Amino acid sequence: MSKLSSHTEVVIIGGGIAGCSIAYHLSEKNIQVTLVERKSLTCGTTWHAAGLVGQLRATKNLTKMAKYSTELYHKLNDKDDLSAGFVINGSVSIAETEGRMQEMSRGASMGRNFGLEIEEISFDEIKEKYPLLDLKNVKGGWFLPQDGQINPVDITMCLAKEAKRMGCKIIENNKVLGFEQKDSKVTKVLTELGDIACDKIVI
Ligand SMILES: Cc1cc2nc3c(=O)[nH]c(=O)nc-3n(C[C@H](O)[C@H](O)[C@H](O)COP(=O)(O)OP(=O)(O)OC[C@H]3O[C@@H](n4cnc5c(N)ncnc54)[C@H](O)[C@@H]3O)c2cc1C
Known part of the structure; x- marks a missing residue:
């Protein structure tokens, strides 16, 4: 539980090339980001790419x-x-x-x-x-x-490392289970390790 922020500007769901690239680019713009991956970074389709x-x-x-x-x-x-x-x-x-x-x-x-x-x-x-x-x-x-x-794994890990260096939180082994909404807008991401209140999500 302690690893999670209670609030962040953006929650990104999924740590493949897309999620890690978005984390890198948002962090570069000083946006507060938490990326949540259900298993380990690159374990999804990214792992299979020919590169x-x-x-x-x-x-x-x-x-x-x-x-x-x-x-x-x-x-x-x-x-x-x-x-x-x-x-x-x-x-x-x-x-x-x-x-x-x-x-x-x-x-x-x-x-x-x-x-x-x-x-x-x-x-x-x-x-x-x-x-x-x-x-x-x-x-x-x-x-x-x-x-x-x-190498798709190497480039994804590079982007994740740089995103982290710029302040992004990356939480692995934490599946997103659902969302809370208010006025048709997601306000909270519900995960195995706890809830994260946020302004925006990226799926
Ligand atoms: C055989 C093969 C070869 C390919 N070759 C190339 C190529 O040569 N060049 C190219 O450009 N593209 C190639 N591709 C396409 C490329 O791999 C994909 O477009 C890319 O990897 C998609 O990345 P992604 O981040 O969107 O998805 P993914 O890598 O699948 O990432 C999604 C992540 O979300 C996580 N996730 C899912 N549900 C949850 C949840 N509830 N909570 C938290 N996390 C969750 C998953 O664990 C996963 O890690 C290839 C694909 C395949 C299958």
């Missing part, structure tokens, strides 16, 4: 967010006491249909508009970068030199 960091996404906002993530991973990589382990090896995307070609071309020009590095590459260049690929049905390809790979 591919691709920036070109289906929409402008998702692409912007993914681009920002790679910049953040660079920043965390450069900190001496953290081991984000971000490796920038670039990625190749291919199109096997005309529809996918159009989608990729549109995506590429949208990405370039806000500074995403993306090059259309020849069949020879595709083969050179990925020799095992069968080019029979391939219509075109793109190379994103700043894409990469990261």
Whole structure:
């Protein structure tokens, strides 16, 4: 019971990459945060991720967010006491249909508009970068030199460590059981270890 604050500005439920990233960003803005995880940090879907960091996404906002993530991973990589382990090896995307070609071309020009590095590459260049690929049905390809790979557990733990350093409370092995509401607004988060009054929640 003693680990819990009786009141905090924001309670975040879940200590995967999303919860820990939100904890990091809110703590950076001096917002008082408590993150509650039912088991251990990263034990959910995050633990299963392959860790591919691709920036070109289906929409402008998702692409912007993914681009920002790679910049953040660079920043965390450069900190001496953290081991984000971000490796920038670039990625190749291919199109096997005309529809996918159009989608990729549109995506590429949208990405370039806000500074995403993306090059259309020849069949020879595709083969050179990925020799095992069968080019029979391939219509075109793109190379994103700043894409990469990261260990999802390591980056989540880095974000959690930095959030903690900035004052965030992280409580593991504490399942959220329910909420109390007043005027359709959550005012209290009910957990196995006790209740936390709060202004806002993130689920
Ligand atoms: C096989 C696989 C490969 C993937 N590969 C990639 C990839 O290469 N690149 C990529 O970008 N994405 C990949 N993903 C997707 C990525 O893993 C997810 O999008 C991401 O991990 C989701 O993170 P999250 O924090 O939202 O969820 P989670 O990691 O699931 O976190 C939710 C947390 O909430 C906790 N929780 C649940 N209920 C409660 C409760 N009542 N009280 C307290 N805590 C609670 C859980 O224990 C869990 O830790 C992959 C996913 C899978 C399955």
